[in-house]
Amino acid sequence: MQTLYQFLKPKGYVRARLQTLETNHYVVNVTLNGTTGRFILDTGASMTCVSIDLVDHFRLNAKPSEEKASSASSNELDTEVAHHNALIIGSWRSKRRSVVLFDLQAVNIALQKQDIEAVDGIIGADILKTSKAVIDYTNDWLYLK
16 A cells, blocks of 8 residues: 555655644744744644744844734734745745744743743745645654645
8 A cells, every 4th residue: 555655755745744742733844044943833824924033033034014913822913024035844945935923922932831842933824735735644744745
């Protein structure tokens, strides 16, 4: 019987290892503009986000945005947006990716309360949809095309 990897690889998919947190969230290592970070994989997030305090760390050219960010853990938050960023997950690459920046403090405080290392951002549905993502929950792999 063929594995999921054997089925997807000839179709142009690459894979990246997912780490399962004690909260059952997945974290994936992402390289953004040449700098590696820890990002939660969130199928319910519409956009890929980065913590606003990491603008310089990820070399983002951020501009204020009229959009507001909201999550289950907070009220609406002000955002900024940075366009034309190089993003790599595993060996999957996107050269002109936009990311939304907002305060991820509430997310990281919730993780800290459970002794989980802070995250730098969130991979959202914008990347998951455009890359035709497949999540292998049994073996903890993210497949992207």
